[in-house]
Amino acid sequence: MKAIAINGSPRKNWSTAQLLSSALEGAKAQGAQTELIHLYDLNFKGCISCFNCMKADGSGMWHCALKDDLQPVLDRIMQADALFVGSPVYCGNVTGETRCFLERLAFMNGSYDGPLGPKSGNQIAAAFFFTMNVRAEQAQSAGYPAMFQQNFGLLSSLNGPKEYYLCTNTWQFDDYSKYMNKIFNIDDKRAWRQEQFPKDLQSAYEIGLNLLKR
Numbered sequence: 001m002k003a004i005a006i007n008g009s010p011r012k013n014w015s016t017a018q019l020l021s022s023a024l025e026g027a028k029a030q031g032a033q034t035e036l037i038h039l040y041d042l043n044f045k046g047c048i049s050c051f052n053c054m055k056a057d058g059s060g061m062w063h064c065a066l067k068d069d070l071q072p073v074l075d076r077i078m079q080a081d082a083l084f085v086g087s088p089v090y091c092g093n094v095t096g097e098t099r100c101f102l103e104r105l106a107f108m109n110g111s112y113d114g115p116l117g118p119k120s121g122n123q124i125a126a127a128f129f130f131t132m133n134v135r136a137e138q139a140q141s142a143g144y145p146a147m148f149q150q151n152f153g154l155l156s157s158l159n160g161p162k163e164y165y166l167c168t169n170t171w172q173f174d175d176y177s178k179y180m181n182k183i184f185n186i187d188d189k190r191a192w193r194q195e196q197f198p199k200d201l202q203s204a205y206e207i208g209l210n211l212l213k214r
Contacts, residue, residue, distance in 0.1 A: 001212060002080040003027035003034050006073075008087035008098030009131070010040045015170045015197070016086040019129045019204040023084045026208025032081065037073055039097040044070035046100035053108040064108045074104060077124070082212055083158065086129040087151075088170075092142065094130075094151050102154045109157035123160035125211040128152045129204060131167040133184075139168060161211055167200045169193075 005024050009016040017036070024034040045068065052065035064074050077083055085102075087094035094102075130148055132139060139145070152164045171193040173179055176186045 001027070001030065001032040001082075002076075003032040003082040003084065003208065003212065004073075004077055004080045005034070005036045005084040005086065006098075006101060007036060007038045007040075008085065008095045008101065010095070010097075012038055015131045015167055015200075016088055016129065019131065019165070019167060019200060020084050020086045022201040022204040023127060023129070023208035026205040026210075027082055027084075027212050029205075029209055030212040032212055035076070039095075039101055042069035042073070044068040044100065044104075047103040047107050054111060061111075062108060064104050066104070070101065070104060074108065077105065078122075080124060082125040082127075082160075082208070083155070084127045084129065084208065085155070086131070089130060089132040089134075089139075089144070089147075092144070093147055099151075102151060106154040106157065124158040125160035126155040126158050126162040127207050127211060128155065128162075128164040129167065130164065131170050133170050133172055134168060136166065136168045139166070163207065163211075165200075165203060165207060167197075169196070171197070 003024055005020040007017050007020055011017060020036060024036060028034050048066060050065055052060040053063065054060070062078055064071055085098070087098040093099070128151065134142070148164060148166070152162070155162055169189060169192045171189055176184070
């Protein structure tokens, strides 16, 4: 088995990356080989509407023709058993790199003739981890649930079991005194980080563990 995690955050060691690493540990406990990929390390762009993947003869299906750093990653995902995607919320949506990745993945697995699913009927389990510095109730009032569902829905063509997880009220800085942050209660954030984030990591581990139970 193979599990691949896609980190859509520019940070390699903060909340999003830690959640993905924990999910991969859960997958590893099921015997999977694991790989963590940082999108910000790659040179790539979003879909360019070349429509090679939608040719009527089927020659381009399940493969993106755009030759860049993301192309081989997409090919490896199509051979995997599980995909974990993580992104912080920037300006009310996933990061730009994450969105570009999702465009490419969704188009190469889609068709205007109807749903295709992965090549040869393979089912790829999927999980999406959203991280944000607001609390859950603030995310709700800001209309985030529709955004979560829309981005998460782009994984539906993978045809495997899937779920998404929200990590809220994240700890953003090593030293909050160095940054403008008067809207935050730092003591509250610190206490939340110490109490809740270990639970978030455990939840990510269990998602990685359970999604690969077949």
